[in-house]
Amino acid sequence: MTSPIVEMKNIEKHFGSVIALAGVSFSVMPGEVHCLLGDNGAGKSTFIKTMSGVHKPSKGEIFVDGQKQVFESPRDAMNSGIATVHQDLAMIPLMSITRNFWLGREPVKKFGPISYFDHKYANEVTMEEMSKMGINLREPDQAVGTLSGGERQTVAIARAVYFGAKVLILDEPTSALGVRQTSNVLSTMDKVRKKGVGVVFISHNVRHAMAVGDRFTVLNRGKTLGTAKKGEITAEELQDLMAGGQELASLEASLGGTV
Numbered sequence: 001m002t003s004p005i006v007e008m009k010n011i012e013k014h015f016g017s018v019i020a021l022a023g024v025s026f027s028v029m030p031g032e033v034h035c036l037l038g039d040n041g042a043g044k045s046t047f048i049k050t051m052s053g054v055h056k057p058s059k060g061e062i063f064v065d066g067q068k069q070v071f072e073s074p075r076d077a078m079n080s081g082i083a084t085v086h087q088d089l090a091m092i093p094l095m096s097i098t099r100n101f102w103l104g105r106e107p108v109k110k111f112g113p114i115s116y117f118d119h120k121y122a123n124e125v126t127m128e129e130m131s132k133m134g135i136n137l138r139e140p141d142q143a144v145g146t147l148s149g150g151e152r153q154t155v156a157i158a159r160a161v162y163f164g165a166k167v168l169i170l171d172e173p174t175s176a177l178g179v180r181q182t183s184n185v186l187s188t189m190d191k192v193r194k195k196g197v198g199v200v201f202i203s204h205n206v207r208h209a210m211a212v213g214d215r216f217t218v219l220n221r222g223k224t225l226g227t228a229k230k231g232e233i234t235a236e237e238l239q240d241l242m243a244g245g246q247e248l249a250s251l252e253a254s255l256g257g258t259v
Contacts, residue, residue, distance in 0.1 A: 003066055004029055005166050005198045006051070006082065011060035013046050020046040022222045023060070028167050028198035033189060035201045035209040038219035039242055044202050047219065048169050051200070052084045053077030064166075081166030085156045085173060093145030097137060098126045100144045101159050129158045133188050150181030154188050167198040174208050186212050206238045218242055 004027035013021040021043050028034050038044045049055045051062070053071035062069050064080045071077045074084075091100045098119075107118040107125075123140040130137050133154050144152060153173050160168055170189070174182040189199055189212050203209050209216060217227040218241040225241050 002029055004063070005065060007063040008047075008051060009061045009063070011047070011050055011062075012058045013050055013055055014058040020222055021050065021057075024219065024222070024224050026051075026217055026224070026227075028200055029214075030166075030198055031193050031196045032214045033193050033199040033201050033212050034215045034217065035203060035213040036217050036219060037203060037206065037209055037238060037242055039204055041221070042219040042242075043222040044219055045171075046222075048084065048171060048200070048202060051077070052082055052169055081164060082169065083160035083163070083165035083167070084169040084171065085153065085160060086171050087173070087175065089152055089156050091144050091152060091156070094143055096141045097130070097144050097147070097155060098122050098140040101126045101129070101140075101155060101162075105163065125162070129162050130154065133158045133191055134184070148181055149177050150184040153177075153185050157188055157192060161192055161195065161197060165197060167200065168192060169200045169202070171202050172204070173201075174203065174205060182208065204242065206235045206242070209238070210235050 007027040009025050011021050011024045011026075012019070024043070024047060026034070026036070026047070036044055036047065046055065050057050053074040053076050056071070062071065064082070069076070069080055071080075077084075092103070095103075102122050107121050108115045109118045109121075126140045127137055130140075135151055135154050135158075144155060147155070157168065157170070173185050177185065186208065189201065193199055193212075193214075201209060201213065213230060215227060215229050216233060216238060218225045218238065220242065228238075
């Protein structure tokens with residue numbers, strides 16, 4: 001049986017007397033899109049910040065490839081293969097696609113004692129990696145700010161995968177996109193999954209989650225209300241769970257009593 005790449009067990013996070021997470025368990029398998037759903041204030045942001053090393057959990061354990069990990073910083077999480085693509089994307093619009101792709105990890109050539117950016121190699125890799133994700137660039141030197149929102153998301157995803165991400169956390173990647181751009185991002189997610197990378201898709205849009213998700217976990221007020229596999233739950237039931245509606249009792253059977 002395949003083991004999870006990342007497993008979070010009974011994660012709690014307290015900010016003084018405020019309990020942001022109250023015993024959340026979550027796992028990500030290779031080649032899986034695991035959707036983390038919840039309305040605003042459900043605890044999604046706190047959870048991904050804990051998974052990506054921004055916050056240390058107050059209680060609970062994190063395992064990567066079966067080994068217990070304590071992340072002191074986001075760099076520790078990145079070194080363990082956990083990459084996060086945030087809504088704001090952390091890109092520099094006036095810089096080229098290539099420069100953004102390689103930001104902080106620039107390939108260099110040496111000419112005697114002088115090191116310089118290997119522009120040719122960087123451009124070739126950028127074009128190739130973007131092509132793998134279904135984006136055929138006119139030229140890699142164009143400013144990243146000239147791309148659509150969906151294409152910028154794809155640059156960030158391609159960059160994370162190229163630099164060895166085993167798990168990719170996507171924080172509301174479709175929230176500000178139109179229909180066509182959303183479709184492109186969901187298609188990119190599918191390509192990443194087929195490479196064996198585990199994807200954590202954070203969203204409050206049930207329709208987008210149902211389009212690509214393999215498993216669905218719903219957060220509400222810092223607690224998990226249940227995890228279901230594709231085919232075990234309908235979009236309407238997921239929506240009711242997110243809203244904490246009247247349907248909770250009737251869902252216990254379909255979710256195996258995990259609600």
